[in-house]
């Protein structure tokens with residue numbers, strides 16, 4: 001990994017605020033560099049890496065990554081906070097939904113990546129093995145691409161390591177989320193999100209999601225900013241008080257994608273964050289005459305994680321996802 005200082009920056013690795021660009025050693029990534037702000041305290045301590053812009057239209061997360069740079073004071077933190085506000089550099093000014101335009105892969109489902117794969121694979125590998133190599137925790141912020149509305153939620157990965165699970169869950173609970181989703185261990189067998197790719201190597205990463213339709217929502221920006229600050233407090237990078245939680249932070253241990261059985265126009269009847277019962281109607285698919293072609297029902301009880309907002313949707317595509325709540329403890333009967 002190579003760094004180049006911008007104006008008003010300390011040398012990389014020195015206490016203070018580094019601002020500049022980072023480039024990675026893999027030649028596949030050579031045409032690009034990434035903006036990097038790294039705040040290093042005079043006192044050694046943990047390292048927290050934070051990113052956004054894997055999906056370039058999820059602008060509330062990108063704005064949160066920009067604002068966070070000014071919220072860590074090197075004179076008052078322990079350790080290091082390192083921030084890359086826009087990961088998917090090839091998509092910048094192209095407004096690509098979900099994918100990296102170089103290989104059409106979704107970076108978000110390419111972790112842990114590979115140094116010998118395509119651009120997205122190499123980038124995931126570089127994030128893990130260069131930028132985040134000494135990170136105690138990595139947080140990738142998302143939420144609200146052009147055609148979707150998401151609840152306020154966080155994702156961590158469950159593993160067979162109970163102490164890593166406990167830590168990951170504790171950090172995911174630092175966000176004022178409606179839903180906190182611990183992905184089942186079945187995710188570990190294939191490429192996935194950062195929490196999955198990192199957990200496959202016994203390391204800690206989280207995702208935070210909030211936002212809708214590519215909008216700069218203050219509510220979503222605050223969700224990401226406050227959540228990252230709370231993680232920094234939990235890691236003892238900051239010694240200020242945790243913010244108060246207003247949302248329920250319902251623990252979930254899986255989620256289900258729900259697809260449409262027919263081409264048509266999707267009209268939702270429930271919004272992200274809402275509770276749904278099994279077989280409850282959550283929307284309809286209509287034709288261009290306004291006639292209902294299909295009813296979309298919840299396959300299981302749970303909570304609406306996200307839904308699409310652009311109604312036109314082809315058969316077999318996902319229209320929403322439902323997070324499944326963890327088994328409740330059995331109530332002792334009389």
Ligand SMILES: [Zn+2]
Nearest residue numbers: 055058142143
């Ligand atoms: Zn995203």
